Amino acid sequence: MMKKLTLILLLVVASLMAWAGPALTAKQAFERLKTLEGTWEGKASGDMDVKVVYKVTGAGSALIETQFPGTGHEMVTVYHLDGDQLVLTHYCAAGNQPSMKLKSSDANTLSFDFTKGSNMKPTDMHMHSMKLSFKAADHVVSDWTSFQNGKAGYVAHFDLKRVK
Template sequence: MNSKITTLCATLLLAATAWLHAGEPNHFGQAKPGSAELERLKTLVGTWSGKVDMGQGPIDINVEYRLVAGGSVLEERSAPGTPMEMVTMFYDKAGKLAATHYCILGNRPEMALKTSDANSITLDFDSCCSIDPKKESHMHGMTLRFDDANTITTSCKAIIDGKEAQDHQSTFKRVSTAAK
């Protein structure tokens, strides 16, 4: 009986909150526009296919991009459904693009915007994530280059055992929605 009353009260509270904020912009609706870099990344929504070399030769990889949190976050899911699956969340932090990478190495480095121009966005390690770069292997930075509307090239900088690993560039092509 008590759980039914609690559930009913919680439902009513949620409905009342939604109703009270219904007329306000950006509440329970479309997210406000993000930084220019985040808005550019949002154009990646969809599935991309390419080859990635993680140091043992090139392998075929898919990358999926989707908007979450009302359009305020872009989720990148690389190698979805495989043991190598990793997730990177792109979002604005204090008005600038940032990212958190949930890595196969078992950690979650954070990165902040370093540079951007009409063709590329580069993020670099943000020390706020409590990873000691001298002691813990991790992804340290990334660059996304927009080659054209259906082609991107990525480059990731990793620190392995305290030393910068060789960059591996990967080119991805947008998977046609008609091919699905």
């Protein structure tokens, strides 16, 4: 009986892994990110109107994401390759700069986790992880999870559609 349950569990896990697709290399994930170039609009955390602009710069070596451009709470995130790692630095309205690296990926999801930060103590509130989901060619969702006092806090949810 236990062998059958174990076999069933392994089949379920294998099926889920196959459905998600293989992990992307850092370079493949970065190329996927660069397809976001342009202007996106939608809702942040359900009810706040949001605009996000993505721009490829540095001869294709970096992607700049600007959230809430031109407002008092504008924030910038810069994505780039560092050797064989895809990394980001988020220049937050909170005045700190958490950095993250790609933890896991597949064709439709990129997940980043905190590696270090500037202008902050480890216990200060900061963005600690980010998950970006490609829902369709012109629809993405990102979830930015904050961290404070050693534990996860609120999640800033962005549901965006490309402006054509």
